[in-house]
Amino acid sequence: MPASPTATRPGGRSARVRASVHRAVAELLAELPAEEVTLPLIATRAGVHPTTVYRRWGSLAELLSDVASSRFSGDIVVPETGSLRQDLERWALAVATDLADPDVLALMRATLGSGPEGGCACTGDRHAQLKAILDQEQARGGTVPTVEEAADGLLGPLYYRAVFTDLPSEPEWVRGLVRKLLA
Numbered sequence: 001m002p003a004s005p006t007a008t009r010p011g012g013r014s015a016r017v018r019a020s021v022h023r024a025v026a027e028l029l030a031e032l033p034a035e036e037v038t039l040p041l042i043a044t045r046a047g048v049h050p051t052t053v054y055r056r057w058g059s060l061a062e063l064l065s066d067v068a069s070s071r072f073s074g075d076i077v078v079p080e081t082g083s084l085r086q087d088l089e090r091w092a093l094a095v096a097t098d099l100a101d102p103d104v105l106a107l108m109r110a111t112l113g114s115g116p117e118g119g120c121a122c123t124g125d126r127h128a129q130l131k132a133i134l135d136q137e138q139a140r141g142g143t144v145p146t147v148e149e150a151a152d153g154l155l156g157p158l159y160y161r162a163v164f165t166d167l168p169s170e171p172e173w174v175r176g177l178v179r180k181l182l183a
Helices: 012-031 039-046 050-057 060-071 084-099 102-113 118-139 147-164 171-182
Strands: none
Touching: 012 039, 012 050, 012 060, 012 102, 039 050, 039 060, 050 060, 060 102, 084 102, 084 118, 084 147, 084 171, 102 147, 118 147, 147 171
């Protein structure tokens, strides 16, 4: 059966364009203030025509959301230590380490500032990881908070500290968040 004309191919030119545009976004956000990054500038850096970028993403907000969704998915492995406390501590420490990366922080700030969907692009996979950790504990017969409670208790403070303060997310502080959540 032939592929539909609108289906995207997993490889080829489409994948190369996406990769080069994503790379250009990351490079430019590392070099410039987010408000100076534009779709034409990204296209030039990526070596593609601006209409290619506009046609595929439509707006800077959509492009940043795509880059963030790609960047924030799958990087943090869901631990399975046999203990909910240890699983959450390892996971939260890995998230804190990821959020301490200046390139990650620049992408997050730009994505959050690009529109209402930006926050979802930066946290969607984190919620899925939390759910997996909580589901593991439930399967072991343990009592767990809801995903929303865990996100509010862990992601809220981690993201707030990373985005809005200059305070580091020290390991003991991160472990304290887990203790408070499970108290």
